[in-house]
Amino acid sequence: MNLDQKYKALLGEAKKRKLPDIEGIQLCFMTLSLASSIDRDCANQLSVHGLSEGRFILLFLLEAAGEGIAPKTLAEQAGITRATVTGLLDGLEREGLVERQADTEDRRALKIQLTSKGKLIAKEVFDQHSRWISGLFGNLSFEERDQLTQLLEKVSNNLTNKE
Template identity: 80%
Template sequence: MNLDQKYTALLNEAQKRNLPDVEGIQLCFKTLSLAANIDRDCANQLSVYGLSEGRFVLLFILYAAGESIAPKQLAEQAGITRATVTGLLDGLEREQLIERHANVVDRRALNIELTTKGKLIAKQVFDQHSRWIASLFGNLSSQERQQLSNLLEKVSNNIKSN
């Protein structure tokens, strides 16, 4: 696995300074490089459909709900701000993937629902995206997957902000 150039430079400096546990530093940089590669590939996969990861997540939430949802609920479920949701919804609306409707109970409030085109794209992209994600670990045995999961959990427990 190739490290991103910035990590190679940092690793070289760590080696020059004889820092303790250079191997641990290298593992961290490999993990960060892998995550960046996955993010880039994900963006490429979604860009074919004119989607960002944020837009995709909102489409999926709406598709899974099977009914209209208030922007506030979308923000909560996606773990993003309402302002971010508004921007993402503007783009989805321009692409005619969603429609905004006044809430029948409170006309000041909005409900968001997928258009027919939005439902079709959501299903197609989710199916394709799920296959792609699964393929990333396709060459690992069940035992290796469990081992990797355990190791990632163990490392995650070292992060103070957990």
């Protein structure tokens, strides 16, 4: 596995300083490099459709909602600010993928819905993206996936316990 250049440099320095547990440091850098590679590949997969990860998540949430959803609710579900949602929705609206409509119960409020084009793109991209994600671990057996899950949870607990 190739480490990102910055991690190669840090690992080299750690070795030079004879820091303890070089293997643990290397594992951390391998994990970070893998996550970075997955992020880059994800961005490339989505960019073909003119989407960022944020735009994709909103399309997915809107498709799941079906009848439209308030921007505030989208922000909560996506774990982002309302201002960020507004910016993402502006771009999606310019592309003709979503439309803003007045809420029938409260005309001061908005509901966001996918357009026909948005529904088509959301389904196509979600299906393709799901296949790509599952393919990342496709060559792992059930037992290997289970073991990886347990190991990742174990490492994650180290972070949780230090906070």
